[in-house]
Amino acid sequence: xxxxxxxxxxxxxxxxxxxxxxxxxxxxxxxxxxxxxxxxxxxxxxxxxxxxxxxxxxxxxxxxxxxxxxxxxxxxxxxxxxxxxxxxxxxxxxxxxxxxxxxxxxxxxxxxxxxxxxxxxxxxxxxxxxxxxxxxxxxxxxxxxxxxxxxxxxxxxx
Numbered sequence: 001x002x003x004x005x006x007x008x009x010x011x012x013x014x015x016x017x018x019x020x021x022x023x024x025x026x027x028x029x030x031x032x033x034x035x036x037x038x039x040x041x042x043x044x045x046x047x048x049x050x051x052x053x054x055x056x057x058x059x060x061x062x063x064x065x066x067x068x069x070x071x072x073x074x075x076x077x078x079x080x081x082x083x084x085x086x087x088x089x090x091x092x093x094x095x096x097x098x099x100x101x102x103x104x105x106x107x108x109x110x111x112x113x114x115x116x117x118x119x120x121x122x123x124x125x126x127x128x129x130x131x132x133x134x135x136x137x138x139x140x141x142x143x144x145x146x147x148x149x150x151x152x153x154x155x156x157x158x
Contacts, residue, residue, distance in 0.1 A: 047127065062143065098142050
């Protein structure tokens, strides 16, 4: 029974990761806070899990008053005024996408499909591809000009 359960869990994890961007990275439920993001990261296979853990640690270092959430099957990071970037695991890579990435210097190289015209980022397949100094710079820049959704605007004026 235990062997069957472990196989099923392993299959479920790999089935949750999509090959390409379809507007959603996994079946992780939308939720606000640290716990859902940490649970999302723990659910990932390697090497995506290690990369996601490092991205999360960099976010904690770079963003004042960090706000975490899971939206559209990905981890989202922001500040009290809005969202800054997302980290989503896919088969073979992790996407680190900045919502207003076209405004960052230098502009991140990847323009993903299905994430908005201004989104830019990087696709990482291994830890050694993570340029921490550059990512920290992008995160700090993104925190200075977060994206505010209509729902966030409504909350701020309430």
